[in-house]
Amino acid sequence: MTELEIRAAGAADMEDILALEKLCFRPPWTAASLAAEREDPDGLLLAASRGGRFAGFCLMHRAGDQAELYQIAVRPEERRNGTALALLRRAEAWARENGMTEAFLEVRVSNAPAVGLYGKAGWRRLGVRKNYYVEPVEDAVLCGKELKE
Numbered sequence: 001m002t003e004l005e006i007r008a009a010g011a012a013d014m015e016d017i018l019a020l021e022k023l024c025f026r027p028p029w030t031a032a033s034l035a036a037e038r039e040d041p042d043g044l045l046l047a048a049s050r051g052g053r054f055a056g057f058c059l060m061h062r063a064g065d066q067a068e069l070y071q072i073a074v075r076p077e078e079r080r081n082g083t084a085l086a087l088l089r090r091a092e093a094w095a096r097e098n099g100m101t102e103a104f105l106e107v108r109v110s111n112a113p114a115v116g117l118y119g120k121a122g123w124r125r126l127g128v129r130k131n132y133y134v135e136p137v138e139d140a141v142l143c144g145k146e147l148k149e
């Protein structure tokens with residue numbers, strides 16, 4: 001398989017990221033809010049590509065010594081190739097290297113691929129947040145991971 005490249009997202013990646021954002025999330029983040037995270041020193045926006053083609057992205061944010069995974073998405077035709085796991089591991093490494101000690105995320109209870117991904121990456125299920133999501137309304141599973149060396 002062609003090698004996967006993961007890098008800090010550049011301005012040239014934003015169109016692809018926004019298109020995938022709109023495909024995957026309701027309501028989607030705006031171009032302005034994604035661009036603000038890219039420029040924020042507390043934000044980490046990573047882009048992945050395979051064979052020169054954009055494959056996916058993830059967005060993590062620092063809140064003191066905690067990291068929050070805001071978004072992770074892979075283009076449908078690129079899924080099940082290990083792209084999300086590689087993005088997640090890179091984001092966790094960034095958080096660890098920058099002094100964050102634990103990380104959190106929310107995921108829709110019905111999102112089996114994402115729940116599987118986080119379980120495989122060693123995240124623990126911490127609880128349920130009732131009616132956390134809109135469009136459609138749904139509970140979130142809160143997951144966390146200690147970021148030990």
Ligand SMILES: CC(C)(COP(=O)(O)OP(=O)(O)OC[C@H]1O[C@@H](n2cnc3c(N)ncnc32)[C@H](O)[C@@H]1OP(=O)(O)O)[C@@H](O)C(=O)NCCC(=O)NCCS
Nearest residue numbers: 024072073074079080081082083084085113114116117120
């Ligand atoms: C969730 C998502 C990011 C996974 O991306 P991906 O690149 O296909 O994931 P990976 O190939 O890295 O898979 C890693 C592991 O996750 C789990 N997984 C991934 N897709 C899965 C699926 N469809 N069903 C069950 N488990 C799945 C598996 O444990 C997998 O390991 P394996 O392939 O060795 O069994 C992708 O499905 C996606 O973009 N979904 C839409 C956006 C979204 O829901 N994001 C999460 C918001 S919380």
